[in-house]
Amino acid sequence: MQRGWPLLGPLRWFRYVNKKVKVKARKDEEVRGWLFTVDPVSASMVLVDFRENGGVLVQVVMGHAVEEVQVLQEADRRTADHLQTMFLPPRTCILEP
C-alpha cells in the first residue's frame, strides 16, 4: 500500500485488521502495532501495542497523515481474540427477577 490509504474503502481496510503493521505517517513518524480497526469515516488507524509490563498502548494515526502501510505479521488466534475483546465493556451482570 502506498498513497491513497483514505481511498481504499472498508473491504480493503478490513484485510489489514488483526495484522501487525508498520505505518509511516508524515515525514519522520513511524508507528508499529496490531491494527485493531480503521475508522471508515476518517480512515484513521487504531494500533494496539502490548507492552512487556502488561500495559497496553493505543495509538491512533489520522487517515490524512498515513503515507505507507506495511504488514509485518499475522495475529495468531490468541492475539486476535485478545484484540477483538480489548475495548468491549466489562460484562454486564444479569439481574435476577
Place this chain on the structure above:
Amino acid sequence: TSLSTSAASAADADELQSEQQARSLLREGFLRCLLSAANKKVQFHMYEKVKVEATFGACDIDVLNFQVSDLHTPIGVQKEALIRSQDVISFNFDI
C-alpha cells in the same frame, strides 16, 4: 441483456452489503476505542514536531475536532480546547 443486467446488480448488491457490514464493524471498533480514551491522558503528535498532552473528551462524528481539557501548550495550560484533526498526525494513550 436484461438477464445479465439483473445478475450484475445482484452481485453489486452483495458487494454493497459486505462493504456495509465491514464499515459498521470498523466504525463500532473505532467508537469503542474513543470511549475508552475518554478522560484519559492523551499525547497528541502534531505537525512541526509539536507534542502536547491533554485529557481526552470527545470528538465529533466526522472526526474533524477533538475536545480536550487541560491542554498543556508551550505557553501554558488551556483549561478547555478544541484541536483540529487536520493538525494532528497521531495520538496515543495507555489503557
